[in-house]
Amino acid sequence: MNINIDVESSSLAMAALASPVRLQILLWLLDPRAHFPRQRDGDLVDDGVCVGFITDKVGLSQPTVSSHMKKMSEAGLVTGKRIGNWMFYKPDRTRLEDLGLKLTCASQTDPEASNAGQRATETVS
Numbered sequence: 001m002n003i004n005i006d007v008e009s010s011s012l013a014m015a016a017l018a019s020p021v022r023l024q025i026l027l028w029l030l031d032p033r034a035h036f037p038r039q040r041d042g043d044l045v046d047d048g049v050c051v052g053f054i055t056d057k058v059g060l061s062q063p064t065v066s067s068h069m070k071k072m073s074e075a076g077l078v079t080g081k082r083i084g085n086w087m088f089y090k091p092d093r094t095r096l097e098d099l100g101l102k103l104t105c106a107s108q109t110d111p112e113a114s115n116a117g118q119r120a121t122e123t124v125s
Helices: 007-017 020-030 051-058 062-074 093-107 111-124
Strands: 078-083 086-091
Touching: 007 020, 007 062, 007 093, 020 051, 020 062, 020 086, 051 062, 051 086, 062 078, 062 086
Parallel strands: none
Antiparallel strands: 078 086
């Protein structure tokens, strides 16, 4: 069976999502208008959410939230953008979709069908 998943980058993404705090932040970022107030600078969807709003909502210190955001950014789950003195984060929807689709395809792979094809090849050889 050949499952086409980049194990290195996928494991980084899954490790980043293993934290309940990071997973919750990502879920909020996926629907920012429902979870954050309007911003003076930057659009919630186009530019991302100001780290100050994320800090207020999650109830942790700004350095702790920045550390969580850095981990998600390094894993390719979010992208950051500086506007003035603040960092804004939004989800990398393409990366999330790619990871989700690959896991979905892998979960739908029938190992019995793959093994049967391999056994048939071995028998003919």
